[in-house]
Amino acid sequence: MRDYQIDMHLNTERKQKPAFDQLQFGRNFTDHMFIMDYSSEEGWYDPRIVPYQPVTLDPAAMIFHYGQTVFEGLKAYLSKEQQILLFRPSKNMARLNRSNERLCIPKIDEAFALHALKQLLIVEKDWIPTSEGTSLYIRPFIISTEPYIGVAPSNSYRFMIILSPVGAYYKEGINPVKISVEQEYVRAVQGGTGNAKTAGNYAGSLKAQEMANVDGYSQVLWLDGKEKKYIEEVGSMNVFFKIKGEVITPALNGSILDGVTRDSIIQLLNYWNLPLVEKKISMEEIDQAHKDGHLEEAFGTGTAAVISPIGELFWKGEKLSINNGETGPLSRKLYETITGIQTGTLEDPFGWRIEVASEVVNN
Numbered sequence: 001m002r003d004y005q006i007d008m009h010l011n012t013e014r015k016q017k018p019a020f021d022q023l024q025f026g027r028n029f030t031d032h033m034f035i036m037d038y039s040s041e042e043g044w045y046d047p048r049i050v051p052y053q054p055v056t057l058d059p060a061a062m063i064f065h066y067g068q069t070v071f072e073g074l075k076a077y078l079s080k081e082q083q084i085l086l087f088r089p090s091k092n093m094a095r096l097n098r099s100n101e102r103l104c105i106p107k108i109d110e111a112f113a114l115h116a117l118k119q120l121l122i123v124e125k126d127w128i129p130t131s132e133g134t135s136l137y138i139r140p141f142i143i144s145t146e147p148y149i150g151v152a153p154s155n156s157y158r159f160m161i162i163l164s165p166v167g168a169y170y171k172e173g174i175n176p177v178k179i180s181v182e183q184e185y186v187r188a189v190q191g192g193t194g195n196a197k198t199a200g201n202y203a204g205s206l207k208a209q210e211m212a213n214v215d216g217y218s219q220v221l222w223l224d225g226k227e228k229k230y231i232e233e234v235g236s237m238n239v240f241f242k243i244k245g246e247v248i249t250p251a252l253n254g255s256i257l258d259g260v261t262r263d264s265i266i267q268l269l270n271y272w273n274l275p276l277v278e279k280k281i282s283m284e285e286i287d288q289a290h291k292d293g294h295l296e297e298a299f300g301t302g303t304a305a306v307i308s309p310i311g312e313l314f315w316k317g318e319k320l321s322i323n324n325g326e327t328g329p330l331s332r333k334l335y336e337t338i339t340g341i342q343t344g345t346l347e348d349p350f351g352w353r354i355e356v357a358s359e360v361v362n363n
């Protein structure tokens with residue numbers, strides 16, 4: 001870890017906190033944020049924790065024009081013993097650097113970024129909500145800041161971490177959602193940026209989501225960009241199916257985002273000795289399994305919702321109802337196990353849960 005000093009500029013005034021039992025997703029932000037800048041001459045410099053505030057940038061800053069940017073998403077929890085807990089945060093920092101590499105953004109020091117995050121969490125500890133289903137969502141991100149409207153990698157960047165106390169991602173909670181299989185638009189292609197967490201992927205997905213919403217569906221199921229046959233993801237989540245006792249998830253192929261929740265579920269299923277395969281799977285196979293009465297459960301997975309059961313798939317004019325539109329036993333068990341490990345109410349045989357030491361240490 002590089003030997004940086006994090007400058008602390010703390011607010012003496014604190015915002016009024018929202019009602020923690022009525023939180024929406026991603027609408028409220030805490031009192032402070034972490035910032036660090038990059039220039040080609042200095043590398044990453046001036047790490048600091050400052051009051052949460054707007055960012056002033058030149059209108060020519062490259063982020064506004066060509067979207068050279070990456071982000072991450074993870075959560076902090078407060079245990080019954082008032083310990084700040086994180087879930088596999090090193091995976092997020094490593095993935096941030098994989099996204100950086102794809103977007104030609106200079107790498108960050110992963111250990112230092114995690115250290116900085118912990119310091120910010122200690123400062124903002126009383127923003128971590130504790131009601132069922134709530135947590136403090138963490139959004140690290142990097143933007144290109146050089147004022148230049150040529151298409152090239154920027155020479156300057158800003159890394160920021162902001163925090164947002166959140167309730168359930170879907171207002172339906174762990175209840176199943178209806179999903180429309182997207183036939184026209186695609187999210188990502190082989191060789192594109194689908195396996196990086198970068199803004200353009202999400203901007204490009206809004207149209208399909210908007211159209212699905214109009215038809216009464218919460219999200220879309222994305223098919224592959226080439227043949228529009230093979231299943232990739234659901235909304236901005238990874239996707240799993242349980243067919244005749246076997247759990248199937250699309251194999252990582254370069255256009256699917258490598259989710260931390262996805263990886264955790266694979267490890268849990270292996271630990272429970274339940275059959276799990278990662279493979280290329282077509283929508284036709286899902287339809288056939290449904291016709292044969294073998295499609296037992298389907299669910300999306302991601303940090304925000306953890307597990308989001310799929311109650312219905314709309315495909316080629318047909319409505320495929322899954323488990324009578326109810327949450328299946330495996331979906332529920334996975335949700336309870338993962339959230340139990342995250343919040344400290346269950347044992348963690350994998351060493352996934354990280355306790356944040358309670359003092360601000362300036363290394």
Ligand SMILES: *Cc1c(COP(=O)(O)O)cnc(C)c1O
Nearest residue numbers: 236237238257259260261302303
């Ligand atoms: C972030 C994300 C996921 C889920 O990743 P987690 O690490 O489990 O939160 C899945 N798909 C897309 C497109 C994502 O952006």
